[in-house]
Amino acid sequence: MAETNAPITSDTEVDPTKEWHKTACVLCSANCGIEVRIEGREITRVRGDKDHPASKGYTCEKGLRVNHYQNGRDRLTAPLKRMEDGTFEEIGWDQAIKEVADQLVGIRDTHGGDKIMYYGGGGQGNHTGGAYVRSVMQTLGMQYRSNALAQEKTGMYWVQGKFFGRQDIGASPDFHHTDCAVFIGKNPWHSHGFPEARNVLNAIKNDDERKIVVFDPRVSETANISDHHIRVRPGTDAWALAAVLAIMTQEALTDDKFLNDQCVGWEDLKPLLEEVDVADYARKCGVSEEELRSAARTMAGARSLATEEDLGIEMAPHSTLNSWLQRLLFLLTGNFGNEGGMNIPTRLAPICGHSAEGTTEPVTGTPMLCGLVACAAIPDAIDTDHPDRFRGMIVDSSNPVHTLPDSKRFREAFAKLECLVVIDVAMTETARQAHYVLPASSQYEKPEATFFAGEMPSNYFHIRQPIFEPLGDTLPEAEIYSRLVEAMGGEPDGVQELAEAAKESRGAFIETFTRLSSENPDLGAKLPTALYRSLGQSLGEMGPAAIMFGSAMQASMRFPDAIRAAGIKGDGLELANNLFDSLINAKSGMIFSTSDYSTSFDRIKTSDGKIHIHIEELVDELTGLASEEPASPTDAFPFVLSAGEHRGSTVNDVIRDPSWRKKDKDGALRINPLDADRLGVVDGQRVRVITKRGEAEAPADITDTMMEGQISLPHGFGMEYPDENGEHKIHGVSVNELTDIEDRDWLALTPHHKHVRARLEAVPG
Numbered sequence: 109m110a111e112t113n114a115p116i117t118s119d120t121e122v123d124p125t126k127e128w129h130k131t132a133c134v135l136c137s138a139n140c141g142i143e144v145r146i147e148g149r150e151i152t153r154v155r156g157d158k159d160h161p162a163s164k165g166y167t168c169e170k171g172l173r174v175n176h177y178q179n180g181r182d183r184l185t186a187p188l189k190r191m192e193d194g195t196f197e198e199i200g201w202d203q204a205i206k207e208v209a210d211q212l213v214g215i216r217d218t219h220g221g222d223k224i225m226y227y228g229g230g231g232q233g234n235h236t237g238g239a240y241v242r243s244v245m246q247t248l249g250m251q252y253r254s255n256a257l258a259q260e261k262t263g264m265y266w267v268q269g270k271f272f273g274r275q276d277i278g279a280s281p282d283f284h285h286t287d288c289a290v291f292i293g294k295n296p297w298h299s300h301g302f303p304e305a306r307n308v309l310n311a312i313k314n315d316d317e318r319k320i321v322v323f324d325p326r327v328s329e330t331a332n333i334s335d336h337h338i339r340v341r342p343g344t345d346a347w348a349l350a351a352v353l354a355i356m357t358q359e360a361l362t363d364d365k366f367l368n369d370q371c372v373g374w375e376d377l378k379p380l381l382e383e384v385d386v387a388d389y390a391r392k393c394g395v396s397e398e399e400l401r402s403a404a405r406t407m408a409g410a411r412s413l414a415t416e417e418d419l420g421i422e423m424a425p426h427s428t429l430n431s432w433l434q435r436l437l438f439l440l441t442g443n444f445g446n447e448g449g450m451n452i453p454t455r456l457a458p459i460c461g462h463s464a465e466g467t468t469e470p471v472t473g474t475p476m477l478c479g480l481v482a483c484a485a486i487p488d489a490i491d492t493d494h495p496d497r498f499r500g501m502i503v504d505s506s507n508p509v510h511t512l513p514d515s516k517r518f519r520e521a522f523a524k525l526e527c528l529v530v531i532d533v534a535m536t537e538t539a540r541q542a543h544y545v546l547p548a549s550s551q552y553e554k555p556e557a558t559f560f561a562g563e564m565p566s567n568y569f570h571i572r573q574p575i576f577e578p579l580g581d582t583l584p585e586a587e588i589y590s591r592l593v594e595a596m597g598g599e600p601d602g603v604q605e606l607a608e609a610a611k612e613s614r615g616a617f618i619e620t621f622t623r624l625s626s627e628n629p630d631l632g633a634k635l636p637t638a639l640y641r642s643l644g645q646s647l648g649e650m651g652p653a654a655i656m657f658g659s660a661m662q663a664s665m666r667f668p669d670a671i672r673a674a675g676i677k678g679d680g681l682e683l684a685n686n687l688f689d690s691l692i693n694a695k696s697g698m699i700f701s702t703s704d705y706s707t708s709f710d711r712i713k714t715s716d717g718k719i720h721i722h723i724e725e726l727v728d729e730l731t732g733l734a735s736e737e738p739a740s741p742t743d744a745f746p747f748v749l750s751a752g753e754h755r756g757s758t759v760n761d762v763i764r765d766p767s768w769r770k771k772d773k774d775g776a777l778r779i780n781p782l783d784a785d786r787l788g789v790v791d792g793q794r795v796r797v798i799t800k801r802g803e804a805e806a807p808a809d810i811t812d813t814m815m816e817g818q819i820s821l822p823h824g825f826g827m828e829y830p831d832e833n834g835e836h837k838i839h840g841v842s843v844n845e846l847t848d849i850e851d852r853d854w855l856a857l858t859p860h861h862k863h864v865r866a867r868l869e870a871v872p873g
């Protein structure tokens with residue numbers, strides 16, 4: 109298999125004899141546009157693509173290393189079947205598709221299709237698989253799905269669902285234009301999350317009129333350049349945030365005109381904040397009252413404010429309450445529908461769904477938010493005698509055995525599945541447990557896209573074109589899912605006629621599509637496969653992008669004016685078709701919609717068009733903060749472990765080859781010098797970290813950026829990878845061997861990964 113250590117450098121000088129191929133980095137949700145040079149199957153040069161509408165040439169250092177993703181030594185090249193003795197045997201696609209289809213149909217016919225669950229459907233660069241699976245779900249009658257959002261963001265989306273009427277619409281921060289950027293449990297210097305993150309942070313830092321506020325126990329790279337670093341004790345953000353909101357209320361710094369005109373519920377919420385004892389809450393979160401007051405005044409006084417939370421408060425105590433309080437910062441200061449504030453963008457495709465109030469997963473009875481089963485509920489929904497338990501599972505673009513809380517519990521539960529099918533590019537920890545492993549073409553071997561972009565006033569989309577031929581016998585997800593649908597006898601009615609029309613012309617396709625879809629509901633229900641097998645066959649290597657025709661149609665119905673304002677012409681299906689054509693031809697991506705900030709108000713979906721800011725379900729938890737004391741360290745577990753930092757040395761589980769890292773190769777355990785002294789540990793010495801669920805060893809990185817009593821380990825380490833001799837080794841700590849599935853939010857079930865009780869022992873030598 110390909111050697112992966114080819115030299116990769118950022119290269120701006122152009123050799124006219126060599127071609128630069130436009131694509132995107134797939135290592136984080138920013139998906140910066142890049143241009144790459146290739147030799148054979150290697151990516152040998154990478155540079156930022158200046159024509160990309162959002163990243164404009166920006167990349168971080170990790171983007172230069174995508175070859176380690178493309179050419180990992182454990183790339184899958186053929187379908188695998190697990191044998192009785194646990195080993196895997198290569199089989200052909202015909203056999204794989206037939207056996208997987210038969211097994212899943214068997215579960216459906218005996219127990220019902222709703223006993224088969226779908227997990228994943230997109231990592232940081234690939235969301236079309238998650239769209240194509242819809243045809244399989246329809247064919248089998250599958251009803252339940254989940255993905256990594258249901259262990260981080262569903263609590264926040266639920267809060268926004270309360271505000272705006274639906275969980276699939278949310279407000280995005282306009283950091284590019286804001287005067288006050290607020291980051292709560294988020295370290296965008298490394299984790300990005302918005303275009304050109306470091307440039308934007310530097311621009312704010314270098315402008316005296318603009319401010320950065322960071323809530324983080326650690327002196328993160330972002331906290332280090334902030335104007336206000338609210339250095340909370342781990343797990344106490346609810347008190348810090350409630351205190352800041354209380355200060356705004358008690359000092360009359362709130363935007364009452366906005367709250368009264370645009371919102372509902374201020375009169376209920378206000379008294380709760382008026383009664384907060386700021387001094388007491390300051391004591392509980394470990395930040396001085398003066399610092400909290402000063403930060404609150406900066407935020408309330410800024411001309412505009414944009415705020416984002418991330419894992420530091422989502423994966424910590426009071427997770428969903430934290431999200432409510434965090435989102436109230438922009439509402440109390442009236443920063444919605446404005447430049448530099450928070451806005452509801454147009455999206456080509458939503459990144460999650462909406463669940464009606466009271467929707468639960470039937471086996472565990474746990475709430476479903478955004479149409480997703482909570483990740484932490486999955487093992488209990490499989491490993492039980494309950495008659496409705498999940499018996500089959502398709503996992504795509506995800507490695508839940510390694511990335512969800514409590515790997516031991518997930519392995520135990522997955523072992524109970526009658527059929528586990530994993531679709532991935534690499535042999536993952538989850539694939540090792542599968543009955544069938546289906547090899548996908550990589551994101552550089554097929555057209556791909558993500559649905560993350562949510563910018564205002566102009567939003568962009570990037571459908572990337574393939575650079576390489578598919579490796580070995582790999583197939584794009586569009587093909588895998590469509591073959592499964594057909595093998596299950598679920599081919600959509602009318603697809604042959606549609607395919608004939610598509611072969612003739614786009615006009616004929618549209619005409620036939622319009623006619624057939626109105627008389628034939630099956631076509632709409634299995635739209636992804638229908639589009640792929642018709643329109644897709646006329647697109648050559650861009651075939652798997654056919655799904656975006658459906659998105660273009662929906663977008664053209666939802667916000668035609670914004671699309672036309674971005675320069676796309678036409679009406680109805682003609683507008684959709686023109687948008688689709690522009691998208692599949694825009695090699696660097698394109699702006700597909702432009703609208704005024706004020707259109708955010710038009711996108712609110714509550715019955716009265718107002719923002720509903722008072723969330724009854726969270727009131728007891730909020731008022732309970734007054735009598736609650738934050739959990740204290742115990743003798744058995746004196747440390748709080750932030751289990752899974754997203755550092756410069758991490759890219760989730762997207763790259764498995766550890767040699768991509770230049771720094772932090774072993775995944776250090778960060779620890780404050782005073783704690784290290786007490787333990788008698790010197791820099792680089794190995795320490796054993798012990799939690800109630802497991803133990804592991806890592807080298808110590810002694811740094812006063814850590815607060816006393818807090819330690820951290822990186823995310824995305826501890827994966828098994830073959831060396832040059834094919835010998836498999838585990839590199840670094842697999843953090844979810846240490847986490848406990850029971851430690852989680854009561855409402856969204858978000859695991860408390862940033863708040864794992866631990867103790868340390870120095871490893872001699």
Ligand SMILES: Nc1nc2c(c(=O)[nH]1)N[C@H]1C(S)=C(S)[C@@H](COP(=O)(O)OP(=O)(O)OC[C@H]3O[C@@H](n4cnc5c(=O)[nH]c(N)nc54)[C@H](O)[C@@H]3O)O[C@H]1N2
Pocket residue numbers: 136137260292293294295296298299300301323324325326328340341342343344345418419420421424750752753754755756757758759760823824862
């Ligand atoms: N380099 C890199 N970038 C990535 C990724 C990656 O793996 N590597 N992954 C991407 C993904 S999927 C995601 S979700 C994001 C995650 O991105 P982030 O959420 O920004 O990443 P984390 O490092 O998990 O947590 C952010 C901060 O929370 C702080 N924190 C820990 N405990 C607490 C607490 O109790 N209170 C507060 N206020 N802060 C606390 C940590 O010190 C840390 O600085 O990153 C994305 N970008």
Ligand SMILES: Nc1nc2c(c(=O)[nH]1)N[C@H]1C(S)=C(S)[C@@H](COP(=O)(O)OP(=O)(O)OC[C@H]3O[C@@H](n4cnc5c(=O)[nH]c(N)nc54)[C@H](O)[C@@H]3O)O[C@H]1N2
Pocket residue numbers: 231232234237255256257260419504505506507508510511512513531532533534536548549550551585751752753754759760761762823843844847861
């Ligand atoms: N303890 C702890 N656990 C955490 C976190 C933490 O901070 N602490 N962070 C969590 C967060 S925020 C997230 S988002 C999750 C992420 O965890 P996961 O949802 O498991 O996703 P990724 O790590 O992005 O893994 C992507 C998978 O997709 C595969 N892949 C790549 N390209 C393709 C493709 O084109 N097709 C297919 N079919 N597969 C492909 C990769 O090989 C990899 O197996 O981890 C979470 N786990």
Ligand code: SF4
Pocket residue numbers: 133134135136137138139140166167168169170171172300
């Ligand atoms: S890792 Fe993220 S920020 Fe860095 S180049 Fe890739 S997409 Fe851009």
Ligand SMILES: [Mo]
Pocket residue numbers: 256260
């Ligand atoms: Mo994430």
